Amino acid sequence: MKSWVENVTIKKYEDRSGLTGLKQGPLVWTEVFLREVNRQSNTGILHFWPMDQTVILGMMDSQVAQLDKGLASIGQAGYSPIIRSLGGLAVVADDGILNVTLILPNPSGHKVDLRESYQVMVDLIAQALSDFPFEIVSGEVATSYCPGTYDLSIKGRKFAGLAQRIYQEAIAISAYISVSGNQVKRGQVVADFYAASFAPQEVSDRFPQVNPNSMANLSDLVGQALTVEDMKTRIERVLIENGASLSTFYPSSDNMTDFMTLGKTIKQSMEKYGI
Template sequence: MGQNIASWASGMSILDRSDQYESYDPLHAFARDELLCKQAASSQATICHIWLHPNAFVLGQRDYRLPLAKQAMEWLRTNNFLPVIRHSGGAAVPLDPGVVNLSLIFPIRETSFHHDFTMMVQLIQEALAFTGLSVDVGEINGAYCPGDFDLSINGKKFCGIAQRRQLRAFSVQAFINAETSHYNRASLVRQFYERATAGAKATSYPKVTEHSTASLEELAHLGPQAAQTFITAIKDTLIANGAQLSNMQQPSNEDVHELAALLKQRYES
């Protein structure tokens, strides 16, 4: 993994917002990440942003271009999942209070890291070291939002990682299935693709199977409070490597809502 965690985590501010849902619209959380990136660029701060969200369905931009994506999004709404399009990489991901969202935010410096994804991998592996289980890296066949930096235990994916770059800062974003059964999430994604892909080439969307993913509650036996157990482990790991709980000034709700509206207009046009 190259550099140790302390080499990039020392001095990092931990912004834990997992105890608050600022709105039903998950674009507000992504907008907050964007504004935190701008803040990191201007202040040279490094930030860990932790958040949860009620039922939402985050589409990648390729997902949104599928032939019947808009009809499939309406189907999601009837099942109480709010669909939104994200501006970072990756494919469709369902969110609920059992999914921990984690962003590592850095200014881009002349000595900036070339292996951005590996910092997130390193953090999650070290945070879960207490379980005694091996956290493996590599794409899991049949998992939703597949990628080279899928994290898995015993062949089951529990985490996907994406990246968002601005001109002078970047964020590495992870979703971690911490609680409850994996089956419902994977089934929801599979059904979305079935509805959205009429006439699409077979290579244009992931082939999702329910048995390819799992949660930390299932894989690591973290118990029914697995999300908070995992969040605590992340914070403890960062603090042990020189990070601190944040008292930083956060973006205003007005700025967050304004940018979220702009992102919606830009990526759903």
């Protein structure tokens, strides 16, 4: 990780999506920040983005057989659905989940090695939790929601998942981290979405058979009450320890223009699915 962040000025932006009136605002900011980092050499952006009671669907999820029934299931559970272009399958966001995206310039100037860029976030989270005597394992937890090669787990139970997106010479590496709250319930919401989206004989092996007990929150796994704010502080500390300098990001007029343009496009794409 150090080779990616050392001597890089990382600007922090804490999303307040209510300011834009766009529920998919955090996803739009990811696209804006990719373009900003692509324009600015030796500058990165650390984006913390809280969301209230939301199921963030992947593009693959939009292909389920009965999307309308799946969306209704999400609503009945008290969540709102949105669809993202980053990552493949459904994840849950609420006030106990830390969503974080680190947008960095390509440090090599060559084609990005996806394994190396994923490892940046793996190392960042592992170092942020290094004071706990538990091994953090990177590897797929197949019965979790949004399973992937870079799932992070403790004692066999997943607490975080990673995704990334590349725009020219900028790389966005994202993580959702279950810090506190009822993780089993979150898993059940996603399991119910897939159950409602397919007739029993139609279930596709492209989608996970979600076992809500395959995941847990960090507070339960480490035996200490942690908060989203705690994790933010830990992540910032690790970046500084690895040679980055942190400052605050203030969106420019160009950024806001990008936000409005990209936001309109993303909003229109979701309206196709009735969201």
